[in-house]
Amino acid sequence: MSKKPLKKLISKWSIEDKPVKIDKWDNTAVKNSLDDMVKKIISEKYEMEESFSIVDGRLVICTIACIVSLFALVYDYIQPFPKSRTVLIICSLSYFFMMAVFTLYIKYVEKDIIFVGLRKDESGFDKPQKWTIRTNLKRFDDIYEIIYEFIDPNTNKRCNSMLNKSVASWINENGVILPKLLEKDLTYLHDKIITDKKLN
Template sequence: MAPKEKDTKDKEEKIAKINKWDGSAVKNAIDDAVREVLTKKYNYVENFALMDGRLTICGIAVGVAMFALLWDYLYPFPQSRPVLILCVSTYFILMGILTLYTTYKEKGIFAVCLQKDGSKKETIWEASSFLAKYDDKYNLTLALVDSKTKQRRETSSKKSVAHFIDVNGYVVPEQVESEVSRLHNSLLSERKTK
């Protein structure tokens, strides 16, 4: 096999084919491509603190459920009733907290990246997206949080998923990269003018 053919085959294996009629699969594939542009092209370091918050809440909820299961095993139902009521109530409250966290804290953010600028403080880049259930418009928002002033600036674009997905169901990385670069550069130019 020639080296050029091998590179093409490796590239095809790396880009996964998706069902272009499945909205959540399309959104997730484009989100992954955007994340890859931020981490690979711009060499930003991805920060998982936002995701860790969600995992912590879920971990505590699973721990409460496991404790209820173990307690009920050790002390069968009539004895375990107060503990089960407490555990079920705690689990319900934790799920409410999780819903609030994902709605008001995460806000559709799928990537948080840190740009090292030499000092201890880092510039934060956040990428969030939204794709309505029966809509083809992919909304991408890129936000920049300045390390010195803590000022937040954001820009967004709204394009059809057909702009990013080809007819065969593959993400077109060049299209995603050009759109992310356009948003990225507009935020940087805004930053320099201020």
């Protein structure tokens, strides 16, 4: 059975047949749509498997906070106030503590990361390559920032490239996202990292 050419497989990601149209004046909608497009292009063009470890960490923190709240509710039902006073105080403090942990997690661990991709090593001997993408679009601003980073699986050394461009570079006057233009810039960032890796 003959294998299909790689170029044909890569071309599947293109969504030109179904253009994505958004409200270009809605800052949140613009960022979310561009984020989704960036993830789609990178994961499919470079055949990366998305890792949800960072999202899972956030869900674990939220789950613990919800369990604490649920326990307080059930305990207060079984042992009505004031008998449940001590437990309610402990659970309330625990909930606020978990929310503080959640805030710190978002700020220092997640750090605007929208995508963590794992790419298998071609030789099959090394660990999968890890690629992350962070984006930022400030309120009432049109500059969309992309930080594309490669993390060496063996040495944990980092190599990144960054791009700051107006969202108008990838969205036309009708609010339609132009994936080919976005792909071109993402390819530039990816190739720059590959070049920097070889030089180092």
